[in-house]
Every structure is written in C-alpha cells, then in structure tokens.
Amino acid sequence: MKIVKGFRDILPYDTGNSDTSFAWTTTTDQLRQIMKTYNFQEIITPVIEHDSVFKTGIGEDTDIVSKEMYEFVLERDSSTVSKEKILKYCLRPEGTAPIIRSVIENSLSKIKSLNKLFYLGPMFRYERSQKGRYRMFHQIGAELIGSDEILYEVEILNLAKEILTSLNIDNYTFQINSIGNNESLKNISKAVSNFGRKNKDSIEEKDYKILNKNPLRFLDKAVHNYNFKDIPKTIDYLDKKSLKRFNDLTKILDSFNFKYSINNQLVRGIDYYNDLVFEVTSSNLGAQDALLAGGRYDSLMGKFGADESKSIGFAAGIERLILAMKSKNQASNSIDFFIVYQQEEMIEESLRLALRLREVGLSIEVDLLRRSFTKQIKSADKSLAENIIIIGKDNFNNGTIVVKNMASGIEEIVSLKNNIDFFLKKTKGTPNEKK
RNA sequence: GUGGAUGUAGCUCAGUUGGUUAGAGCAUUGGUUUGUGGUUCCAGAGGUCGCGGGUUCGAAUCCCGUCUUCCACCCCA
Structure with a gap:
C-alpha cells in the first residue's frame, strides 16, 4: 500500500516541518x-x-x-x-x-x-x-x-x-x-518572433524552440536569461x-x-x-x-x-x-482539563464529568487505559493540559474534587456538582476558549 | 518528458578497506525515584537495511535494474 506519486498526506503531528x-x-x-x-x-x-x-x-x-x-x-x-x-x-x-x-x-x-x-x-x-x-x-x-x-x-x-x-x-x-485584446496579443506575438529571428545567434537552441512554438512564453520566461535591449513591450501594442x-x-x-x-x-x-x-x-x-x-x-x-x-x-x-509564511501556524495540542482518577472505581465518575464539561465546549481528556495514577499525571503533563482534575480517594466520598493548575501548581478543592461556571472561568482567555 | 542527488527503527542519523545475532539519541511501553507532573535510574518493544536481480564462502556496504522522495529543467498556483 502506497500513496499515489506526487500526492501527499497532511498529518496531525509536528515533526519539525510546518505542514500539519x-x-x-x-x-x-x-x-x-x-x-x-x-x-x-x-x-x-x-x-x-x-x-x-x-x-x-x-x-x-x-x-x-x-x-x-x-x-x-x-x-x-x-x-x-x-x-x-x-x-x-x-x-x-x-x-x-x-x-x-x-x-x-x-x-x-x-x-x-x-x-x-x-x-x-x-x-x-x-x-x-x-x-x-x-x-x-x-x-x-x-x-x-x-x-x-x-x-x-x-x-x-x-x-x-x-x-x-x-x-x-x-x-x-x-x-x-x-x-x-486579441489583436494586440497577435501583434505582440509577431513582434517577439521578429525580435527572436533578429537575435537568433545569441539565443540558446532550447529557448529558440520555445520562441518558435510560443513566442509569448518566450517573452514571459526565457527572454530574461539574456541581456537584450529593446525587448518588445506589451504596452507598445x-x-x-x-x-x-x-x-x-x-x-x-x-x-x-x-x-x-x-x-x-x-x-x-x-x-x-x-x-x-x-x-x-x-x-x-x-x-x-x-x-x-x-x-x-x-x-x-x-x-x-x-x-x-x-x-x-x-x-x-x-x-x-x-x-x-514567515511565522507558521503552530499546532497547540493543549487541552483544558485532563481528568485523572486515583482508583479504578472512580473511572465512571471521571467519564461522567468529562461528558458534562465537553457539553459546554471544553476540551477534556481522560485516560482510557486504566493506567496508574502517576502515569495519568505524566501523560496529562505531556498533553500540555492547562489544568488537571483529580478525583481522589480523600475527596471522593464527600463529593469534592481537586483542580490543579499545571503551570502554577495551585490546587483548589471544589464541589463535583453544579460547578460548570467555575470550569468555564478557569479556561477564560486561554487558546482553547472558543467563541 | 530530461538531468542530478537520495532511500538503514515512528523521527534525526551512525554503520569503518564487504566479515558473526545491524547501532545511538529522541519518541514509545513497563517499572523506579521525586508528597500528585516536568527529574533520576533500570528494563523492554520496535528494522523485509526502498524493492528485484547479480558478484562473493559471506552484501546495509560492490555491480545492474526498478520504484520513491528531493533539487533543477520544463510548466505553473
């Protein structure tokens, strides 16, 4: 299986070139x-x-x-x-x-x-x-x-x-x-042909062929390879x-x-x-x-x-x-919240929270591979998440979660329910804020 | 269609005058350490050496062919 010659895929990740x-x-x-x-x-x-x-x-x-x-x-x-x-x-x-x-x-x-x-x-x-x-x-x-x-x-x-x-x-x-118009084009073409014949000796064979086949193309492309004076100008015709x-x-x-x-x-x-x-x-x-x-x-x-x-x-x-383009549009893979759970029995709660936050347009990631708490945080970090939401055993039972800003390290404890506004406010002004 | 270069792990590249099971860094996976991340350490996975012939006891390495990509001609946006 191979892509057709001369065609290309545009890929999502950035491998150093800008064509993402x-x-x-x-x-x-x-x-x-x-x-x-x-x-x-x-x-x-x-x-x-x-x-x-x-x-x-x-x-x-x-x-x-x-x-x-x-x-x-x-x-x-x-x-x-x-x-x-x-x-x-x-x-x-x-x-x-x-x-x-x-x-x-x-x-x-x-x-x-x-x-x-x-x-x-x-x-x-x-x-x-x-x-x-x-x-x-x-x-x-x-x-x-x-x-x-x-x-x-x-x-x-x-x-x-x-x-x-x-x-x-x-x-x-x-x-x-x-x-x-059409007529002036014909006249230009004629003038270029005459000009070419006059200067035949100093024109390379390759270019002379172009001249004979299509004088206008010769005028457009080839003529500037030489130091001719009095090259025909379209404006004169x-x-x-x-x-x-x-x-x-x-x-x-x-x-x-x-x-x-x-x-x-x-x-x-x-x-x-x-x-x-x-x-x-x-x-x-x-x-x-x-x-x-x-x-x-x-x-x-x-x-x-x-x-x-x-x-x-x-x-x-x-x-x-x-x-x-001088400055390319660089991909920003950052997401708003990465939800991490401390124990497997909290997965469903995490997914429910993800659904609610995605509904209001926030970009949310949850680890679907049931990996360890540490692994989850590491991958949250790699994913350039602005914040992580920690559903942990200390807070789980009293209905609260921890929201941690990854850049500052500041943590806040908030209620799990009815706090959509809090999350929206958290992401205000970030690149992921849409509309 | 014509010329010139290129092709080794996902990426960037090593690979000596042809000589055992083809290497590194980054990325990746698992573990470890750091109170819940950016760190450390350990281990693992991953390669028809573009493809097909040939020479040779032996080819990533030499020869031929072929394909791809790139650069230029050409043409155009």
Missing part, C-alpha cells in the same frame, strides 16, 4: 475569513468535470490541457456506448473554468448579489513533483463577475494583497501588466482603450499607495486572459515561485456559448502560501 493539519486548517480558516471581509461567497464545484470545460475554457494548446490534465473514461461506458458517445472526464486542473461553467448553468450572473465568488479546493496536474509543486494541490481563488468596470480590478488586486499581508508573507513582488484602462488602473493604485511593479513582458499560460494580468512571486519559495496569479477574462463566457459577461479573478496556491 493544524497549520492547514487554521490557514484555510484565515483565508475564508478574508474572503468574507470582501463579501465574496464560497462556491463549491466538483473535482471532476467534462474535459471540454477546460479544452474550450483554457485552450487545447496550453500545457495544462495538452500534457498535464488527468483524463479518463469509465470502462463501463466504453464497453456499452459507441465510440463517439464515450464521455471523457477529467480532474480539474484549475478553478476558473468550472466556476464559470457553474455560473452559466445556474444563471448566477443574473443575480447581482452573487457576482463575487470564491472557491477553495484541490486541483490536479500531472507534473513532476518538487518543492511547492504537487500533483494534487489546493487553490483559493476569487472571481468577480459581470463588468469591465476598472474598480473590479482594484477590488481584486486589493483582495489578493490582503491575503499576503494577513498571512504575514513578505519577500514578494507584485507584478502587473496589460496584454490588451495596446489599442487606445486598453492603454487608457491600464493608466486609469495604475493611477488608482497609486492613490491607494498600492505597491506594484509593471512587468511589460508578463503574459500568462492560460488563453482566456485579456487586458490586466498579474502575478505575485516570492523569493521564499525556490523554483516554483508563483504565489498567486490572475487577470481579466472578458471572453470566457462567450467561449462557453453564453452571453458575454466580463469578469476578472485570481487564484493562489495554498501549499505555497503556507511555505512562504
């Missing part, structure tokens, strides 16, 4: 809270989709679709249905296309109050795994649907930045760019409208004191973007350094055959956010 289930859930809780402050509402879609969602959504020629997607057909279907009718499924490699599929299918774009959506869940891509890159990874993403109003850009960028600052991530650069949008945006961002850098060679690996694209990279990460990325996608709904609905969004990699 505790760090995971506290981080995702935090992310959901941020979404709430921007009034984005969670949408949960299946991890399986028809392959057409991505083939038409993000483009058949992209690497994501052509080589990284988990595709499958069901054996059952393939034996009973004619070849043309076999349904092809896939594990979703990204979040935006399924969200848009759902928005169309459920007519969500007709309800103005539902135009701010976020998702959080696993994505799948068949890649060689390495630091910050797994075959199943998690993204949180936000989509703002229904307008090309420039304030949509502002809202999305502010939200993206809020995630970084809230999680206490630094050492990142926020890069933005505009790639204009924008039409008036796109250029104005970009200038308007930067003006507003400046007025907010939003720190960004313009990268006129930034394009993205997914086909549906137009105008604004952005990407945040972190120097804390290694080779897989993209923390979050996104952009505007005004034509995606049209591609799906629905009425055009202009939208913008982004996605962040949760594994990478956690990697980049």
Whole structure:
C-alpha cells in the first residue's frame, strides 16, 4: 500500500516541518475569513468535470490541457456506448473554468448579489513533483463577475494583497501588466518572433524552440536569461482603450499607495486572459515561485456559448502560501482539563464529568487505559493540559474534587456538582476558549 | 518528458578497506525515584537495511535494474 506519486498526506503531528493539519486548517480558516471581509461567497464545484470545460475554457494548446490534465473514461461506458458517445472526464486542473461553467448553468450572473465568488479546493496536474509543486494541490481563488468596470480590478488586486499581508508573507513582488485584446496579443506575438529571428545567434537552441512554438512564453520566461535591449513591450501594442484602462488602473493604485511593479513582458499560460494580468512571486519559495496569479477574462463566457459577461479573478496556491509564511501556524495540542482518577472505581465518575464539561465546549481528556495514577499525571503533563482534575480517594466520598493548575501548581478543592461556571472561568482567555 | 542527488527503527542519523545475532539519541511501553507532573535510574518493544536481480564462502556496504522522495529543467498556483 502506497500513496499515489506526487500526492501527499497532511498529518496531525509536528515533526519539525510546518505542514500539519493544524497549520492547514487554521490557514484555510484565515483565508475564508478574508474572503468574507470582501463579501465574496464560497462556491463549491466538483473535482471532476467534462474535459471540454477546460479544452474550450483554457485552450487545447496550453500545457495544462495538452500534457498535464488527468483524463479518463469509465470502462463501463466504453464497453456499452459507441465510440463517439464515450464521455471523457477529467480532474480539474484549475478553478476558473468550472466556476464559470457553474455560473452559466445556474444563471448566477443574473443575480447581482452573487457576482463575487470564491472557491477553495484541490486541483490536479500531472507534473513532476518538487518543492511547492504537487500533483494534487489546493487553490483559493476569487472571481468577480459581470463588468469591465476598472474598480473590479482594484477590488481584486486589493483582495489578493490582503491575503499576503494577513498571512504575514513578505519577500514578494507584485507584478502587473496589460496584454490588451486579441489583436494586440497577435501583434505582440509577431513582434517577439521578429525580435527572436533578429537575435537568433545569441539565443540558446532550447529557448529558440520555445520562441518558435510560443513566442509569448518566450517573452514571459526565457527572454530574461539574456541581456537584450529593446525587448518588445506589451504596452507598445495596446489599442487606445486598453492603454487608457491600464493608466486609469495604475493611477488608482497609486492613490491607494498600492505597491506594484509593471512587468511589460508578463503574459500568462492560460488563453482566456485579456487586458490586466498579474502575478505575485516570492523569493521564499525556490523554483516554483508563483504565489498567486490572475487577470481579466472578458471572453470566457462567450467561449462557453453564453452571453458575454466580463469578469476578472485570481487564484493562489495554498501549499505555497503556507511555505512562504514567515511565522507558521503552530499546532497547540493543549487541552483544558485532563481528568485523572486515583482508583479504578472512580473511572465512571471521571467519564461522567468529562461528558458534562465537553457539553459546554471544553476540551477534556481522560485516560482510557486504566493506567496508574502517576502515569495519568505524566501523560496529562505531556498533553500540555492547562489544568488537571483529580478525583481522589480523600475527596471522593464527600463529593469534592481537586483542580490543579499545571503551570502554577495551585490546587483548589471544589464541589463535583453544579460547578460548570467555575470550569468555564478557569479556561477564560486561554487558546482553547472558543467563541 | 530530461538531468542530478537520495532511500538503514515512528523521527534525526551512525554503520569503518564487504566479515558473526545491524547501532545511538529522541519518541514509545513497563517499572523506579521525586508528597500528585516536568527529574533520576533500570528494563523492554520496535528494522523485509526502498524493492528485484547479480558478484562473493559471506552484501546495509560492490555491480545492474526498478520504484520513491528531493533539487533543477520544463510548466505553473
């Protein structure tokens, strides 16, 4: 029995690395809270989709679709249905296309109050795994649907930045760019090809191949390996409208004191973007350094055959956010009360008390292995219990118990009955106090 | 898909030029001591040495293959 290659378990205990289930859930809780402050509402879609969602959504020629997607057909279907009718499924490699599929299918774009959506869940891509890159990874993403109003850009960028600052991530650069409309993209592509041919002699063969296959990718990635001057800039190929949008945006961002850098060679690996694209990279990460990325996608709904609905969004990699966090969310295993009993005949009383205290939300542990009194206290100590409750033979008969604070050593004798308030007060202000 | 490294107890690692029943620390279990814990001491459990071949009288150690993980290319979040 072995876990599938490129996949991983997230374990509860801390073995020195920070990737525990505790760090995971506290981080995702935090992310959901941020979404709430921007009034984005969670949408949960299946991890399986028809392959057409991505083939038409993000483009058949992209690497994501052509080589990284988990595709499958069901054996059952393939034996009973004619070849043309076999349904092809896939594990979703990204979040935006399924969200848009759902928005169309459920007519969500007709309800103005539902135009701010976020998702959080696993994505799948068949890649060689390495630091910050797994075959199943998690993204949180936000989509703002229904307008090309420039304030949509502002809202999305502010939200993206809020995630970084809230999680206490630094050492990142926020890069933005505009790639204009379809036509400007074509012109940029042409310009890069020409530029490449002109400089063929000084470009390595590997990069030249990329240039021929996908000039835009060459512009995005490879061109910075060289010291070229006069590298084509996307901004020189924008039409008036796109250029104005970009200038308007930067003006507003400046007025907010939003720190960004313009990268006129930034394009993205997914086909549906137009105008604004952005990407945040972190120097804390290694080779897989993209923390979050996104952009505007005004034509995606049209591609799906629905009425055009202009939208913008982004996605962040949760594994990478956690990697980049300066101070990790450390697990605190501490519990409120560890109930120890001095003799076996007190076990039932201990369990009854545990039930009552758990009912009011306190975290309680009782030794279930009938171990010796000393062993119980030792394990209470290891469990980082704030207090222990001693059900001992001296007090048992007159209906009292001893409550001992483990840090101070102070003991109090209290009645066994009707003392819930006492226990609640005892834990006030501790990390285990909930709500 | 391409390169380079890695793989010994739950964890971190030792293991000498191939030589008996493979070791340590931490963790774990039982006991002990400390008035009812963080301490001390004693004992125990736990390993197909990633897997499969080969060389050899003999392999954790050498050779080949394979898988995993990691790092980079690539791609991306």
